Amino acid sequence: LQDCENCRDCEFGYDLKGCTNCIGCVGLRKKEYHIFNEPYSPAEFAQKKAALTLDEIIQNFEKLKESTPRKWADIVGSERALGNYIYNSKNVFASFDVVECQDVGYIVECKKVKDSYDITVLENSELCYDCSSNHVLYNCNFCFGCVESSNLEYCELVFNSKDCFGSISLNHKQYQILNKQYEKDAYFKTVAELKDQLRKEGTYGRQYLAPTYPYSDTVASWGRL
Structure with missing residues (x-):
């Protein structure tokens, strides 16, 4: 969830406010049982949710984020x-x-x-x-x-x-x-x-302190473990 407030039982949401049981939704306010911004009955929601794959959710959610108007910045x-x-x-x-x-x-x-x-x-x-x-x-x-x-x-x-x-x-x-x-x-x-x-x-202002920890302890090495 990103930029969501007062939401419950939601997954893959963006700019949701006061929503419940929503999946892959964007810009909704006080909605429930929605998937990709489309409404469903509780029974239909449960059935549709069970059939969704992770790749399908991510793909449709990203498309919806791109096509839904949004506030340009949160200031x-x-x-x-x-x-x-x-x-x-x-x-x-x-x-x-x-x-x-x-x-x-x-x-x-x-x-x-x-x-x-x-x-x-x-x-x-x-x-x-x-x-x-x-x-x-x-x-x-x-x-x-x-x-x-x-x-x-x-x-x-x-x-x-x-x-x-x-x-x-x-x-x-x-x-x-x-x-x-x-x-x-x-x-x-x-x-x-x-x-x-x-x-x-010409070196004043550069960050050149030597690291105080071995390379093996850094995130960069995780893929090598």
């Missing part, structure tokens, strides 16, 4: 929003599954995020760029799996920390570069030098 309570599934947000560009966000672009599955771009799965955060699967961040770039932290760059699995660069698996840390502790002044001086060098090489 509610939002201003200047482009994308889909955007709710109570403002100034959103090319984004999807967004709730209570403002001044963002190219984000997916985000809630209460501001002034951020190129984000996947983030909430309660501001001033972030090119981050994925994080929670409660401020001014963080190129990070993955970080929580309740600020002023991070190129970090992974860093928690409750701030002012860290190129580090991994830290908790309650500050002024760390490649997991090495620095004094405050030395930290900012070294980070500035590193970033200048990366810019000269």
Whole structure:
């Protein structure tokens, strides 16, 4: 089921509201005993359902989705929003599954995020760029799996920390570069030098962190098992 509300005993439905016992239906409201948007008596429905094959359901359902008029996007309570599934947000560009966000672009599955771009799965955060699967961040770039932290760059699995660069698996840390502790002044001086060098090489801004898990543990390897 996709974009369905208050439905019961329905299969392969799209944009259904308040429906019961519907199979392969699209855009119905408060209907019951329908198959591919055609009504049936309860007895006929049971008989028709028993005779259907999975391939037949999928084929007819996809055809019906293509031929049935639909709302172009699900955008509610939002201003200047482009994308889909955007709710109570403002100034959103090319984004999807967004709730209570403002001044963002190219984000997916985000809630209460501001002034951020190129984000996947983030909430309660501001001033972030090119981050994925994080929670409660401020001014963080190129990070993955970080929580309740600020002023991070190129970090992974860093928690409750701030002012860290190129580090991994830290908790309650500050002024760390490649997991090495620095004094405050030395930290900012070294980070500035590193970033200048990366810019000269044309690599600053790229996601080049080495994976922290073996290939055999990734989804890509599942077909080889």
